[in-house]
Amino acid sequence: MRTMISYDEAIEILQTTPITPLPSQKVIFTQALNRYLAQDIFAPRNVPPVPTSSMDGYAIASADIESLRERGLCIQATNSAGTQEEFHLQSAHTIRTYTGSRMPIGTDTIILREDVSECESNGKSFIYLKDRAQPINPAQWVRQVGENYTKGQKLLESSTRITPFEIGLLADLNQVFVQVVQKPKVGILSIGDEIIEVGEESERDNVLRSVNNHLLSALVESLGGESVLYPKVGDDVDSIRALYRQALMQCDILLTTGGMSVGDFDFTKDIMAQETQMVFKGVRLKPGKPVAYGIYTNGDKQTHVFGLPGYPNSCAVSFLLFSRIILARLCGARADQLVLEATLLDEAVRTDSRMEFRACDVSVSEGKLYASFARKKTLQSSMIENLGAHSAFVILHENGASLPKGAVVPLLVFRDLV
Numbered sequence: 341m342r343t344m345i346s347y348d349e350a351i352e353i354l355q356t357t358p359i360t361p362l363p364s365q366k367v368i369f370t371q372a373l374n375r376y377l378a379q380d381i382f383a384p385r386n387v388p389p390v391p392t393s394s395m396d397g398y399a400i401a402s403a404d405i406e407s408l409r410e411r412g413l414c415i416q417a418t419n420s421a422g423t424q425e426e427f428h429l430q431s432a433h434t435i436r437t438y439t440g441s442r443m444p445i446g447t448d449t450i451i452l453r454e455d456v457s458e459c460e461s462n463g464k465s466f467i468y469l470k471d472r473a474q475p476i477n478p479a480q481w482v483r484q485v486g487e488n489y490t491k492g493q494k495l496l497e498s499s500t501r502i503t504p505f506e507i508g509l510l511a512d513l514n515q516v517f518v519q520v521v522q523k524p525k526v527g528i529l530s531i532g533d534e535i536i537e538v539g540e541e542s543e544r545d546n547v548l549r550s551v552n553n554h555l556l557s558a559l560v561e562s563l564g565g566e567s568v569l570y571p572k573v574g575d576d577v578d579s580i581r582a583l584y585r586q587a588l589m590q591c592d593i594l595l596t597t598g599g600m601s602v603g604d605f606d607f608t609k610d611i612m613a614q615e616t617q618m619v620f621k622g623v624r625l626k627p628g629k630p631v632a633y634g635i636y637t638n639g640d641k642q643t644h645v646f647g648l649p650g651y652p653n654s655c656a657v658s659f660l661l662f663s664r665i666i667l668a669r670l671c672g673a674r675a676d677q678l679v680l681e682a683t684l685l686d687e688a689v690r691t692d693s694r695m696e697f698r699a700c701d702v703s704v705s706e707g708k709l710y711a712s713f714a715r716k717k718t719l720q721s722s723m724i725e726n727l728g729a730h731s732a733f734v735i736l737h738e739n740g741a742s743l744p745k746g747a748v749v750p751l752l753v754f755r756d757l758v
Contacts, residue, residue: 341618347695350623354665361672362522369510372502374564375520376671381496386486391443395481398467399437399447402478407432412468419444434467443482450481499673501564523566524670527587527594528556530572531580531608537572551652552597559659565667577607584611588636588643592670595663598650608647616645624738626696627654631662653726657697660754682709682751688736688743697733697752699726711751731755
């Protein structure tokens with residue numbers, strides 16, 4: 341077991357530990373939200389299958405552009421969206437054509453409705469350009485065959501996490517069923533006599549709400565896993581061990597919170613060392629220093645175990661930085677991070693040599709990102725409200741100095757991950 345390693349060392353371990361992705365299953369596409377694809381998705385046909393108008397207007401042949409400028413064009417017919425009738429354009433004529441309509445045969449250009457005047461003459465309707473000098477480009481406002489995608493084109497790759505936008509694409513492809521990776525089953529075990537459940541009351545004034553259980557459960561579900569909340573357990577070594585062993589057999593990942601420090605009643609670290617092959621314990625990181633990772637193996641059964649800190653902020657940060665990697669890899673995917681650059685609106689005072697992911701508020705002004713610590717609580721490990729809307733993490737590197745206002749820093753955008 342490696343102890344008190346660097347953040348980069350921990351990431352390297354989690355990205356290279358041998359893992360076999362979970363099997364796949366077939367689901368209806370509307371039930372695939374946040375799941376990971378286990379197949380490539382190809383376009384079954386060209387879209388659009390024929391040239392199509394992208395705007396309401398008048399379909400013309402580009403050869404008639406000058407005729408339109410000089411004397412206008414006679415309206416031959418009306419071509420509504422969805423009609424099965426095929427129109428053949430006559431010379432020096434135009435056809436009213438609406439958004440989504442098949443382009444009439446012999447036409448290749450759309451003139452926008454708002455750019456022309458429509459007039460009656462001798463029982464016929466004509467269109468005239470309002471501005472005869474208006475530029476007209478052949479093929480303007482026409483969606484060509486396969487402009488969206490072409491038959492056989494790969495549109496989604498295996499391991500893609502399905503968001504609402506992929507759901508929309510699957511609907512457009514008429515892809516009723518998709519193969520997705522089975523949801524990793526993630527057990528969540530919160531430990532400590534001081535913890536009481538949401539809705540529970542206590543006369544003691546030294547209790548803590550069971551925040552981590554529900555926070556981690558929501559994170560797991562939003563990232564495509566299936567969370568299993570085990571009963572909260574106090575500081576009793578036999579009870580902890582019994583639930584621990586149950587979770588190891590039932591789950592692909594086990595997350596425990598609390599009990600990883602050096603207190604007399606912090607039994608979790610000892611049970612983890614006894615029940616798993618410990619990989620690392622302790623990362624030079626703020627917050628999240630006590631985080632630990634181990635692997636339980638029983639024949640073909642493998643469970644990845646993370647001992648996460650007990651403070652909610654530290655717990656969430658540790659999950660996003662470390663546990664999320666294994667969750668994604670079990671789904672055959674990568675847990676890439678979105679790191680951007682931001683300018684500090686406040687001084688970043690350093691009092692610790694550890695690498696730090698410091699919560700900040702993010703704002704945008706004139707196309708640039710700015711990070712501020714002004715509204716964040718100083719005791720960041722315990723303050724879950726520090727991770728609210730428009731928050732991100734300023735990355736302060738190990739052994740770095742304090743940074744002045746105006747410094748440009750790397751910014752980990754974590755809310756877009758979930």
